[in-house]
Amino acid sequence: MVEADVVVVGFGAAGACAAIEAAGAGAQVIVLDRFGGGGSTALSGGVVYAGGGTDVQREAGVSDSPEGMYEYLRREVGDVVSAETLRRFCDTSADMVRWLGGLGVPFEASLCPYKTSYPSNRHYLYYSGSEAAGGFRDAAPPAARGHRVRGRGTSGGVLFRYLARAVRERGVRVLTQAHAVGLVTDDGGRVVGVDCRRLTGAPAFAHRVLSRFAAKPGLYLPPLRRALHARAEALERRYGRPVRVRARRGVVLAAGGFIANREMVHEHAPAYRGGLTLGTPGDDGAGIALGVQAGAATAELGTVSAWRFITPPSAFLGALLVDTQGRRVCDESRYGAALGHALVTECGGRGWLLADAALVRDARRQLRAQTVWFQWAQARYLLGSSRRTSANTLDEVAARAGVDPEGLRATVEAHNAAARDGRPDPAGKPSEFVRPLEEPPFSLLDISIRPSTWYPCPMLTLGGLAVAEDTGAVLRADGGGPIPGLHAAGRTAVGLCSRSYVSGLSLADCVFAGRRAGLASARLDTNENVF
Ligand SMILES: Cc1cc2nc3c(=O)[nH]c(=O)nc-3n(C[C@H](O)[C@H](O)[C@H](O)COP(=O)(O)OP(=O)(O)OC[C@H]3O[C@@H](n4cnc5c(N)ncnc54)[C@H](O)[C@@H]3O)c2cc1C
Numbered sequence: 001m002v003e004a005d006v007v008v009v010g011f012g013a014a015g016a017c018a019a020i021e022a023a024g025a026g027a028q029v030i031v032l033d034r035f036g037g038g039g040s041t042a043l044s045g046g047v048v049y050a051g052g053g054t055d056v057q058r059e060a061g062v063s064d065s066p067e068g069m070y071e072y073l074r075r076e077v078g079d080v081v082s083a084e085t086l087r088r089f090c091d092t093s094a095d096m097v098r099w100l101g102g103l104g105v106p107f108e109a110s111l112c113p114y115k116t117s118y119p120s121n122r123h124y125l126y127y128s129g130s131e132a133a134g135g136f137r138d139a140a141p142p143a144a145r146g147h148r149v150r151g152r153g154t155s156g157g158v159l160f161r162y163l164a165r166a167v168r169e170r171g172v173r174v175l176t177q178a179h180a181v182g183l184v185t186d187d188g189g190r191v192v193g194v195d196c197r198r199l200t201g202a203p204a205f206a207h208r209v210l211s212r213f214a215a216k217p218g219l220y221l222p223p224l225r226r227a228l229h230a231r232a233e234a235l236e237r238r239y240g241r242p243v244r245v246r247a248r249r250g251v252v253l254a255a256g257g258f259i260a261n262r263e264m265v266h267e268h269a270p271a272y273r274g275g276l277t278l279g280t281p282g283d284d285g286a287g288i289a290l291g292v293q294a295g296a297a298t299a300e301l302g303t304v305s306a307w308r309f310i311t312p313p314s315a316f317l318g319a320l321l322v323d324t325q326g327r328r329v330c331d332e333s334r335y336g337a338a339l340g341h342a343l344v345t346e347c348g349g350r351g352w353l354l355a356d357a358a359l360v361r362d363a364r365r366q367l368r369a370q371t372v373w374f375q376w377a378q379a380r381y382l383l384g385s386s387r388r389t390s391a392n393t394l395d396e397v398a399a400r401a402g403v404d405p406e407g408l409r410a411t412v413e414a415h416n417a418a419a420r421d422g423r424p425d426p427a428g429k430p431s432e433f434v435r436p437l438e439e440p441p442f443s444l445l446d447i448s449i450r451p452s453t454w455y456p457c458p459m460l461t462l463g464g465l466a467v468a469e470d471t472g473a474v475l476r477a478d479g480g481g482p483i484p485g486l487h488a489a490g491r492t493a494v495g496l497c498s499r500s501y502v503s504g505l506s507l508a509d510c511v512f513a514g515r516r517a518g519l520a521s522a523r524l525d526t527n528e529n530v531f
Helices: 013-024 039-043 055-060 066-077 083-091 093-102 156-169 201-215 222-239 262-268 286-293 314-318 336-346 357-370 373-383 394-401 405-421 505-522
Strands: 002-009 029-032 047-049 146-148 173-175 178-185 191-198 241-253 304-306 320-322 352-355 388-391 442-446 458-461 473-475 482-488
Touching: 002 013, 002 191, 002 505, 013 029, 013 039, 013 156, 013 241, 013 505, 039 156, 047 093, 047 505, 055 093, 066 083, 066 093, 083 093, 093 505, 156 173, 178 241, 178 286, 191 482, 201 222, 241 286, 241 505, 262 458, 286 482, 304 336, 314 352, 314 357, 320 405, 352 357, 357 373, 357 442, 388 394, 394 405, 394 442, 482 505
Parallel strands: 002 029, 002 241, 029 173, 241 482
Antiparallel strands: 047 146, 178 191, 191 241, 304 458, 320 352, 352 442, 388 442, 473 482
16 A cells, blocks of 8 residues: 555646645645646646736836735635735735746746737736726736746646656655545545556556547547547556555545536536536546535535637737627727637627738737747648638628627717717727727627637636635544645645636646645644645
């Protein structure tokens, strides 16, 4: 039998941060991962939401305060966590960036000068949420809080590399190709171990290769992912050997979310169809299921983040997002998940961006300077003939695209009149993004949510196991308090981003909650407050 003080299930950001803290608190730690480790974290954009005056913000000349960060996030995430927990997150945010920096994670104080959904390789600090959008900037002075880990392309791999190095440097044992399939409890209901099925030797090697490619490029090529993952599963069934890993102090579940589990998504969030699985095949809800089998409560399982980014190019902020009736959907300067949410929940997934000739020209001009490769490909596709309908009049373009011409005309007239007279935009968009749309030809770009290779709508689940906010201890469904010996973090648990996601908030939550769970589980008394 394999044995440690703390057993962590899942080697992504949350699991790695839990392991680092548990080992730092003197515990002997084993981390299990079904695949090779890294999870969604290694695929991610590597954006960490942080503020309150981080060293990076200061160096970039960005003024921010924990209070300003709190006021913005309170509006964004509501009461998904208590005011006290959110305040703690904001008060300790600058320290979190220092802690990551201490592990070697590179950040850079290069502020992006334009609004974007993900900065190019020249910028690593940007407005990653809706801070500057109407309705938010009045609550708190906007500040750039998206700290993108320095690295070309999507830099989540760089983040994970440094976390993994820190884990190993602390003497933590990492068992890969180890699929956790059950929790072991003692007679008193305390969680004392994990049952897993492990691969070794040649099957482990083959499984590692298959799962690596299933993660990426499989992320962008779903049929390839399905084929590779099916083979990896077959290896698990045929060669997986049972191993019981005993946990003397506790178990931390950090096995990601459930976006790859169709049945679970259908059950809890049926409106979210046709999206791109933003995660790995490991996001099958296994961590949540393990907790539920031990009697845990869940929350926010119906919350899915659907990303409909319209920038870069930043010129698109001046476009109008309309529905089939030609009505304005929302302030286009909101974060892409807010746009996605409005499209899914209010418009049946259908929506168009209205642009005039001047706006299309500006958008084309900005393409090269403002994009990384996948954004460039998507924007080109959107501006191409498959998704764009053009005509010399609003009535004509509406009729061709299948949008109500009368509704569209009324929307544009109201918008243009307000823009010309210097009155507030009808949808509340800040004035610096507002421009009258007057120059024909007019274009309607179809940004509806449907399966698409070139313009997919990425989706990830945000809900999970209910946890005590001071320790990360998993709570019982029967209201009987924490399950002894069991903690959870990251997308397996309810966290700061579980009601509303803006870029960087999931990774920031993984670090915050992962550290909390690791510290708490290293202690024998799971009810002890770790803060
Ligand atoms: C392309 C992309 C870009 C993104 N960009 C950002 C961003 O810039 N900022 C941000 O905040 N968020 C971003 N996200 C979301 C974010 O990456 C994830 O929400 C976050 O990484 C989840 O971390 P985690 O530790 O909870 O899970 P993961 O990182 O997925 O780790 C979970 C691990 O558990 C393992 N596992 C699963 N089941 C089992 C089992 N039964 N037994 C053993 N091991 C198991 C998996 O193999 C995996 O390695 C992005 C996601 C994607 C896919």
